[in-house]
Every structure is written in structure tokens, then in C-alpha cells.
Amino acid sequence: MYAVLDIETTGGQYNEEGITEIAIYKYDGDQVVDQFISLVNPEIEIQPFVVKLTGINNAMLRSAPKFYEVAKRIIEMTENCVIVAHNAEFDYRILRMEFKRLGFDFKRDTLCTVELSKKLLPEQTAYSLGKLVRSLGIPISDRHRANGDALATLKLFILLQSKDKEKTILRSMIKSDIKTGLAPKFLDMVENLPSTVGIYYIHNKEGAIIYIGKSNNIKKKIHQHFTSDSKIFKKIQSETYTVTFEKTATELIAQLKENEEVSINNPIYNKVSRRGIYPYSLYLKTNSKGYLYLSIDKTDGRKRNLMAFVSPNEGMKFIEKLKTEDSVNFYVDGYYPLKTKKINNENFFDSIEIPFEQYNENIIALLEPFDIDSTNTMILDKGRTINERSAVFIEKGTLKGYCFYDLNFQINNPERIEGNCTPVSFFRNNRSIILNYLNKRKGFKLVKY
Template sequence: MYCIVDIETTGNGIKGNKITEISIFKHDGHEIVDEYTSLVNPECEIPYFITRLTGIDGDMVRDAPTIAQIADDILAFTSDTIFVAHSVNFDYNIIKNELRALGREFSRKKLCTVRLSRKLLPGYHSYSLGKLCSALNLPLKDRHRARGDAHATTLLFEKLLHREGAEKVFKTFLNARSQEATLPAALPIESFEKLPAKPGVYYFKDGKGEILYVGKAINIKKRVLGHFYDKATKEVHLCRETAEIDFELSGSELLALLMESAAIKQHYPPFNRAQKKNIVPYAIFSYEDRKGILHLGFNKAKIAPKPLLIFYSPTDCRLFLEEVCQTYELCPKYCHLQEAVDQCSHFRLQSCKGICREKEETVDYNERVRKAITFILQKPKDLIIKEKGRKYGEDAFILIRDGNYSGYGFVEGDTPICYLEDIEPYLTPQKNTLECQRIVQSYLHKAGNELITIKLEQSALLS
């Protein structure tokens, strides 16, 4: 027994979305045997754009039952049936969330008429309910009302039931181990199955091949699956528009981060937000106070006098300064790691020799500050960062020249690399964006001594 369902709601997401109308047609596999349709009072305002789309406004639902009042009816009517809908995950999860909020559990096997149609009715340009009904000459009345859409979905479902090979396809889709019900309605399962469980970047694309979202992952397949299970409104919208997923292997997380950043800057996908914000650079600087004591401090680069070193995260900047303070036995107060204190009392940094308590000569303290400044200014400018390749026997590298990110490349592990010129044929040049600088710099601070320094004339061996 099947229940073909359609709902109208207060919005397009999952969380916080409220049902305004529900219609269910019970079908025995041959014909409609029962129907349940009702307006629902969402107990909240219905947005104007929803009213324009559905025609349902506050006046229509004011005297309608709430979801709490019809919960028993929905549970009883759909009991021991298979839940069917066009883009089933949307309708199913809305109903499940509404009932869960009432302390009621809702669990049914699911079938999606979009995915069934793609399998049993291949070759159509669009699998939206309206376009399919038009192409198949199925009547669709009262579009964007629950009963009209549910009835049209029922007619489509009947057509699918009688297609050649339908029984096998239905059984496959109902298999508990099948991922068909989890995937976005417009995404062919083949597109998901080709994804590797390896590091890299992935691209969500729409039906026209336009990139909707770029992401990075250590395990591409696992991360992509996480998008499908995420019920945040943004993720629901993304999955509903996704018709294809592509990927590129990176071999490592660092390279995946850099490749992701470059792809976002190139394609500017509508569902990427994080790297569209302006990055605020921070700088470490030095100055001498009226007592002749040398200070180290950090602030936004645009207001920092004569920056010694630029960072692209205040956290990275502070952590680096803490490391310098500890290494050169400096005072947290005079490194601006403690503000508005007479004497330092840092919970982690215990290296101060007493300059803040007048127990150390200024000349001795300043000498260590100058050594710290020399260290900061003499950070290596030319680097090759060696990373794991995309496959066995391959190495990846990231090239830093004159302190700037220049690009990345892949070489076979036995390739002789003796000079900088040996690397260039394998190099994929990249723009040195602020985001890339932040990624590389963060890695350098965490990597410690596991870096390979090069000179312009001659390169250290990668192996």
C-alpha cells in the first residue's frame, strides 16, 4: 500500500518550516482507495511570497486544525504504507520534524517519483512535476496546492508502476541499503558512486552544469554524503538544485584547501559564503616606550606601524607572538599579550625575567627583543612544501617564492629535482590571494621543521 503525499509550507527549508496544507492519496498499486486532505494552521505568519505562490494566506488557515490536532490522523492514515512524493525527502522530513516536535515518531519507507522518473522515464530535459506532467499529458490542476500536486503525483506514480522493469526498480529503491532515497532527487546515483574516499575538492553542479558549490574534504565521498543528511535550509536548497557532482583529487588536506580557495575565487559559486568575506590582515610590530623598553605587539595591519610580519588571522598572530615571547624569554605585558596589568601573570607564559617588576635591566631585556625581531624578519622566503600525492609513487609540492604562494604541482617520486627550474614544468601557477596566504601561513606555523628550504639557484631534493 502506498500513500502519495504533497504538502504546502511556510517556506522552502526544513528546520522551522511549518505545514499549511497536506494531501494524501492512499493507493493499493492499482487505484486510489482513500484520500486525506486538510488545511493546517501553522500558528505563525505565512510569508507574502508563499501566499503569492500557493494562494494560502492567514485568513484561510485561521480556523484550520493545527498539526497537533491532526497528528493522529496522519499517523493512522499512513500506517503500514510506503511514503511517496515528488522530491520525497522534502515532504517526508517536514512531516517528520513537525511530528517529532510533538513527541511523535514518524518512520516510513520512502519512494521518490523524481528519482523513479529519471530511472524509468529517461531522456527528459526536466523532471519537475509541472514539466513532467506537460510532457506526459497528465492533467495538473490547482498547481502549488497540496491536493492538486498530490493528485498529479499519483497519476505520475501510476504511470511509473506500469513501466517495463518497474518492479525491479521499485524493489531496488526500497532496499534498506540503497542510497537512492538519500540522494538529491535530480542527482543520478552514478554521479555519487564515482566519488572517491580520498582527499580533494568536489563541485556541486546544477542541470546546466553551472557550479553551485565548491567544497574540500579528506574523504570526498563521506563529506558529500554529509551534505545530503544535513537538514539546514542552505543544504536543502543546495541539494534540491544539484544534478551532478564532479571532483579533483589533491592527495592532502593542505592542497585541497588551496584548490578549493582557487575554485571559489574563479567560479564564485552561489552557495559558498565563507571565502567571499574580506580577510583582515594583522601585523606584529615593535616600538620603544618612554622608559626605553622595546615592545612587541599586534594589531590590524592598516594601523600597525612598520609591520614586521603579516598574518591573516588574529589567532595565528597571537599564537606566533606567544611562541616568540616564550622562546626569547620576553614579558607578556610588553608583548601586549596581557593588557592593563602592572605586572605580567600569564597563565601559560612564565618566561619573564622581571622587566615588568624592575628586576631586570632594560638593556638586557631589549637585547632579547632585538634577537626576536631579527628572527621574525629572517623567516625563510623561498620554500617547497612536500605533500602526499594523489596516487602511490607520486609527490605533491607547493611552491613559495619570495614569500608568496606561487602554485602547486605533482611529480613522480623518482623524478630528479635538483634545481628550481626542474620544478617549473610541473607547476600549476596560482594567484597569491589573501586566503591562500592565510592557508599557507597557518600551515607553516604548524609544520615546524618539516619544511624544505630552497635557494633560487638550487633546490633541495624533494625525496
Template sequence: MLYAITDLETTGGSIRDSKITEFSIFLTDGEKIIDEFTSLVNPERPIPYFISQLTGINDEMVENAPKFYELAKQIIEFIGDAIFVAHNVGFDYNVLRSEYRSLGFEFRTEHLCTVKSARKIIPGHASYSLGKLTDELGIELVGRHRARGDALATVELFHLMFQKEKDKLNEFIQSDIIPKHLHPGLDYQTIEEIPKATGVYKFYNEDNRLIYIGKSRNIKTRVQQHLKNVKTKKGINMSKEIVRVEYDLTGSETIALIHESNLIKKYKPHFNRQLRKDKYPYGLFAFEDGAGYINLHLDFVKKRNDAPLTTFSNRKEGVSFMERVVEKYQLCKKLTGLYPTQSACFQYHTKECKGACIGKELAVDYNQRVKRLIDKINFDMDNFFIVDRGRNKNELAILMIERGTFIGYGYLPKNYNDGDIEKWKEVIDRYPEDRDIRMIINRMVRIKKGIEIRKF
């Protein structure tokens, strides 16, 4: 396996607007340098003064240098099947991709970041910037902010990590989207333009039929994961059909879950049925035993016809919740399924349990505490807003619950954050509550992660 360790100098600005002014690529097998390709590049635009001060590359130096399109074929041939490596690879790799895209060519290859890999393989450094890290490691860096100097220092860093933990280093190789597995009609540029934000994404086939709906806190990364999926037959079959990707930003993860749930029920996409995986497979259920005591226990939601009080992403999360409420509400571990036994629970002997497990505490007294917990979970008859992140920094997302029922959600400018309830109600788009939405709201209110509850 070969590695193409690369550094680019550019005109600055965003990745899309940056133009390469110099590049240096070293081919290595991980132990020694095999070949080198270094060149100045005419960016066909003026180099900003502050960039020239940083890199030492000015307009005069690149005036007679080859333009990128004159070097493009040579670069591709030089890199070949080597793994593209750079310090902060997201910048160099995507600038190079942008240059090729301007020529109508889609450049994609496997790549590896020496920043990410160094943090794991040689941990404990205060900074992982190339200059500071190489200085601490005793790696000579001649010509900082020139492509050859930075690339050569990155080679030395890479060789050090390769020698230390070769297999672990190779685990950081990232596969890019593989076009041969995808529909030829999919526009790759639209995938690049998807934001790294919370929302709902939708896949359409060539007949303009909606085939899959998903939700993520980072929709760009999640969409790319779908397109790179070559491990499961169903995933590959779906990615072959995708021609168009659309998305709705929600800001709030709670709203994303609700929006996803509503859209799936409305459109019933084919691959949502095939790839369906319960996000919250475990539920908390209640029943009254023969002695009149309310019992609580965890079970798989899909095994039950009755609605759970709340849901959990895994059993461990459910048990952790139960441990907390048993202590808070002084409940019996036997009657909550945490201590299976035919006699008294262990906590009765340590006087932490009042004896409901063996009939020592009256059912009416014990059940009052269980009902307080259930009422807390169910928020029956409560009026409140859930305040969450909006779609941008100037906005809040709000969800309205009135008399214990979900009413809808909307978005509010932050400067309206004055508690004017009527004004808040005006921005709410109404949606009918169903079991799934109630479970989503119930879970978010219970966890209270990143949200605020405002009662009215």
C-alpha cells in the first residue's frame, strides 16, 4: 500500500473559493519516500497580501507557473491508487476536489488525516497543529507554510506513527462515496452542499418516488454513510436507486423525530419498511398484580399491544432510569423488576424498602408513590412549551403541549423570547398527536437534554 502525503498552499478563503498556489506530494510506503511531485501553480487570480505574507508566495512567483488544468492529469496519475494523506485532510482533499470539479471531473479517493490519527496514536500533546506537534516530537520543519516543507514534515510524522502502530493508523483511512455503486443520475455536488445540521433527509428514485426518510443531528454525514454503505444488501439496493436527495432543517432533534415520524406515516417509503429499526426498542410498562400492587417492568415495545409509559434506546438506559426512580420514590426493587425473587427483596432487609414485596406496606400507600411517578412521566393535564435550538442562531424552536396533549411546533425569533404566550401560540403549526409522537415528547421531557421546559 502506498500513501500520497500532500500539502497545498492556496489563495485563502472558503474551500470552494480557494485556488491552489503550490502543492507538494510525497509517495511513501510508510517507511521511506518513493517519489515526489512539487510545483507552484498559477491560480489565475491575485494572491491576497496577507496570504503572501504568510506563505511567501506572491503573484510574481506564480505568474509563469503552470495552471491547475495543465497539471491535473499528472497529479491524478502520480497519486494513482495511493491513500491521500494530509495534516487536516478535510481541507487539502476538498480543495483538490473543488479544483477538479471546476474542470468537470469528480475526484474521489480514500484519505487519511494525520491530525485525527496523531491524537489517538501519540496522545497527550497540548496542540496537534503541524508546527507545534513536530517541534515537540523533534521533527525538523524547514519552510513552514510552504507546501514542500509542510508535506515533508507530515511525511516524518506519518512514518513515526506507521512505525509505532501501523494497523491502528490504517484504521483511520476513510472511504469516499464510490460512484460505481450509485445511480448515474445522482448529482454528487448536491451531496457536498448538504449542511452538517439537524434535520430530516429524503431519498427519491428516478420515478420521483420517495423511497426513504431519515433523521440525523448531522444530515450530511448520515446521507454520506448511506451512500457509502456497501456492507448490507438492502443498503446497497437502496443507494443504487437514489437519484435526488432533499432535506428539511429542524434545528431541534425533537422536531426532527416528529417530522420524520409524520412523513414516514404519510408516504410509507419502501426502504423505511425494509430497513426499519426501532430507535427505542425498550419500554416501561405498568400492571396491577393480584394483591393490588402496581408493578413496573421493562420489556420490548414490539412484544406488547399496550403503550409504554416511556421508552429507552437500550435495556441499560432503562435499568439506569429505574434505579434512579426506585431511590427517589422509595419503590420496591422486586415490584420494579430489578430484583427477581419469590420472597422479600434485599432492600427490605436493609430497611430501604417498606415491605410492599411481602405485603408489609399497604397497596394503597405504595401505589400512591408509583402513581406520582407515572403522573410525572405522563405530564397529564400539564400546559408547557419545550424550548429547543432553532435552525439558526437567531431562532428558537418551540413545541406546545396543552392539557397533556401535543399541539404542534414552530419557530420563534430569539428577540420574541419574552414569555408572551399568545405570541408563542401564533407560530405553532398544529399536528395531531399519536402514540409515536407522545413517546418522542415523553422521552425528551424525561431526559431534558438541551431543552428548556416553560409552563403556562
């Protein structure tokens, strides 16, 4: 028996979301035998982008039942069933979280139609629900509403069942609760960890830190450590007494803190690599005629780089991002990911018709959005809660530290925010970490002051 479901939420920080709508179809392998569809009052505000995506707003939910009023029906609908959902990990986490708030330990086996589709439909180019069902000719209505998405997931699941004739793949992909495979001594440790981005510390019985790590989902990462069969983590498991953590709100702060604290605490199971984590960088060079040009080279710690990359391919993607319809034509030297014929440096600049001073100003303007050297800079990003923001401070290319501040705090006085700054010790890769983050992430704001 299967409970095919879809959940819409308020959005927001991990484990702080609320359910706004739920739809469940109870399917016995042949036909739908029961169904439940309801709006849910989450008792918290819906994020604006979610309102735009789903069409569900706060006014619609004022008279809707609260979760505790529909909880019994959800239990009845999913009893002795495998929960089936598109991205089941998300829907199951949300349900477990809501029931935990009521003091009830909700446990069901799960099956993810994303993972199942990747196994049975390897020829597909995309596995989001909308793109997948359109490609397969499955009708879908009320996209991003629980009922429409649940019905589409049910039809997709029926199709996938027909393709897996012996049901061997389907049976192998049914997942038990996240605790499965954990030794009893680790159960409480994992249960009490957050599913958010941050730093975690594994301690032995003396309280000493034996391992430091970072993750976008601390709970999931620790679970992986405690079920790993690798030699190093078998040792860590045998010595673990407890796990502590610190939320960091962003991957950038998590990575900066991890590097610093591994260096300070020197945990016995952390391996500190002597090599740079970003082996390639972008540099600005000048030719014999005074023209500036870009060069992707191996990272040289003695030179100030403009961007940092894990590979030449990543560097060329950044170059393509710089090239817009109205951007100045520029020359790129150095490593090429493909066997590309290079343009001779001198010949290229023979075709430039404007003075090199003006040309150079255009090149510098092109790189300005990623400039952290010319003045003091703040990287403003999300915070640990919905009412908070984070700030990373860079003083003319040198990392100073970070802080968290209330959304009501006025940004027009950066010095006041900087007064709450937590300093970060020097680490040779800090600059490259920041540059790579600016290249690959979205949602932050760069403020010069």
C-alpha cells in the first residue's frame, strides 16, 4: 500500500517551515482507495516567493485547519503505507517535523520518484516534476499546488511501476527512517541536530574535539559519518561521545570557520592539505603596448588573484559570464579546457581602435562586480533565522570577520554593524574562498563602504 503525497510549505529556514497544503492519495497498487486534500494554517507568514509560486497567500489560510486538527487523518492515511513523493526526503522531513512539534514520533518508509525515475528513465534530460511529466505526456494541472502535484506524482509512479516489471528496483529503493543503520548510541545525537548549514564538532569522552566539519545539512552529514564503513570514520565512531554544532547561515561563513577552527584545534582526524583548494585563478596582466588582458593560470599565492576556480573549465564559464552583448571585447590567455587555438596576444590588440587607457577602464569596469580590493566591502547574505542577516567584512581585500544582525538594523551605518564583527584568523585560502563564493552563489548583496 502506498500513500502518494505532496506538501506545500511557507518556505524559510530549515526545520522552521510550516505546511500550507497537503494532498494524499492512498493507492493499493491497482486503484486509489482513499484521498485527503486540505489547506493548512501554518500559523506563520508565507514567504513572498512561495506566494508567487503557489498562489497560496496568508488570507486563504486564516480559516484553514491547523496541523494538529488534520494530524489524525494524516496518520490514518499513511498507516502501513510507503510514502511516495517527488523529492520524498523533503516531504517526509516536513511531516516528521510537524509531528515532532506535537510530541509524536512519525515514522514511515519512503520512496522517491526522482530517484526511481533516474534509474528507470535514464534517457530523460531533467527530473523536476513539471519537466518530467510534460516529457512523458502525463497531464498535470494546478502545478505547485498539493493536489495537482500529488496527482501527477501518482500517474508518474504508476508509469514507473509498469517499467520495473520485476519490481526489484522499486523494492531496493524503499528507504526506512533516517535512523536505520545507526548504532543505538548515535540515535539521540542525530535526532537533536539541525538540518541547516553550519559547523559541527565531534568530541571524545574527554571532551576533546576529534573532528570538525561543515555541511549544508548538519543532521544528514553526521548521519552519513555514523553509518560510514570507511576506515577513518570507523575510528571516529568508536571514539565519539557527543556532537556539538554552530549554525552559520551561509556556506561562506561555514567554510571560513571550518578552515580557521581546524587550524586552531588541530583535530586528530582532520587532514590539512598543503595544496590550495582552488588550484586555478584569474589574473589581470598587461601586454607590451599597455593593454590589459585576462589570464587563467595556476594559483600563485604571491600574486593577487581576481577570481578563484577549482578547474580551468570553471574559469572559462566565468569568462563566458563576463561576455555580454554590450561588453568590451577582451583577450584571455592561459589554460584552456579544450584544444582551442589561441589568438596571438599582440595581433589581437592591433584590432583595438580606442586608446589603451579607455580600453583598460572598460576591462576594469567589467570586473567591478567582483572587486573586493579597491575599498572596504560587506557581503550581506541570509541569516540563521528569518529575521536575521549575515555580513562578512573585507578590508581592501583582506578578510576581517563576520557578524549576524537583526533585519531591523539599518545598513546605512556599516561601522555599527562591523562593531559586532567576530574576527577570523588569517588563512591562506580565505581570499580564494570568498572569490569563488561570489562567482558561484546568488542571493547575496555586495556593499562598498
